[in-house]
Amino acid sequence: MKDLNKVLSEKEYLEDLGRISKEKKIPVINYEVGRFIEAIVFVKKPKNILEIGCGEGYSSYFLVKNLKEAAFTGIDLNNERLCKAKKFINLNFPKINANFYHGNALKLIPELKLKFDLVFIDAAKYEYPDYIDVIMEKLNDEALIIADNIFYGEKIFARYIKNHDKNSVKGIKRFMKLIQNKEIFDTKFIDIGDGISLSIYRSKTK
Ligand SMILES: C[S@@+](CC[C@H](N)C(=O)[O-])C[C@H]1O[C@@H](n2cnc3c(N)ncnc32)[C@H](O)[C@@H]1O
Numbered sequence: 001m002k003d004l005n006k007v008l009s010e011k012e013y014l015e016d017l018g019r020i021s022k023e024k025k026i027p028v029i030n031y032e033v034g035r036f037i038e039a040i041v042f043v044k045k046p047k048n049i050l051e052i053g054c055g056e057g058y059s060s061y062f063l064v065k066n067l068k069e070a071a072f073t074g075i076d077l078n079n080e081r082l083c084k085a086k087k088f089i090n091l092n093f094p095k096i097n098a099n100f101y102h103g104n105a106l107k108l109i110p111e112l113k114l115k116f117d118l119v120f121i122d123a124a125k126y127e128y129p130d131y132i133d134v135i136m137e138k139l140n141d142e143a144l145i146i147a148d149n150i151f152y153g154e155k156i157f158a159r160y161i162k163n164h165d166k167n168s169v170k171g172i173k174r175f176m177k178l179i180q181n182k183e184i185f186d187t188k189f190i191d192i193g194d195g196i197s198l199s200i201y202r203s204k205t206k
Contacts (some may be wrong), residue, residue: 014061021058026081028055029122029148030193034062037120037146040198042066044144046117051075052105052131053123057085059148063120064089064096071097073114075105077123109134116140121147125168128175141203145185147175151195 014031021028029037041049041063047070054060054074064072072089076082079102086100101108105123109131117140121131128147135145152172155161161169179187179199187199 014058017058021056026056028058029062033148033193033196034059036190036192036196038062038065040144040146041118044118046070046144048114048116048118048140049073050109050112050114050116050119050135050138052109052119052121052135053077054082054085054100055122056081057088059120059122060085060089060098061092063118064093064098067093067096071099071114073112073116074098074100075108076100076102077104106130106134109138112138114138116143118144118146121145122149124171125149125152126171128171129178132175132178139201139203141201143201145179145197145199145201147179147197147199149194150176150189150197151191153194156195 014034018028018031037059049063049067049070049072051060051063051072051074054076057074060072060074074085076085082100082102089096089098106127115138116135119135119139121128123131150156150172152169155165155169156172176197179185179197185199185201187197190196190198
């Protein structure tokens, strides 16, 4: 019962945070997507997690919640958001080994010494295929890649795309093609939130 009460008060806390962020026009993952990620981490037990586009740390919360002796790396281009993410995660999970890097993920990732078991992608949609390029050398076998906003507000299915969405839609479509290469990935698209993709990396087939 105590645990159930904890779940309910946490739900209120997280849903409030998500709502406040959206009101402030700060994009965050959908609450259910967060819970999905949290469950995946619990089952997969990754040793190293990378988040591309951690923003103010809302999604990072779900990624690190079930980590014990593992490490989390969060990257964001926006330093103000990144500093908030660092504070938020350190406050909620003081014992977690979490590292936050400010900068362009496309430049920072090739410099990282670590290999990852789980990568969560939630940065610029037009760059999604480029993130795949840079993480390929950084994946352990059977690593999971989860990407958010795969349906991009259903625009991915639309015939007419407004000019300012064209690059993002093009990026997501190219990304989808890459992760559907069956020789390298085993991929499922999941209809929660704005759509997510879940891919398992198979290095042994290379
Ligand atoms: C959708 S928001 C992330 C929201 C966050 N995952 C959450 O749910 O709380 C996208 C973030 O990606 C960052 N971003 C965009 N392009 C990036 C890049 N090339 N490298 C690192 N971060 C990037 C933006 O600064 C922004 O904070």
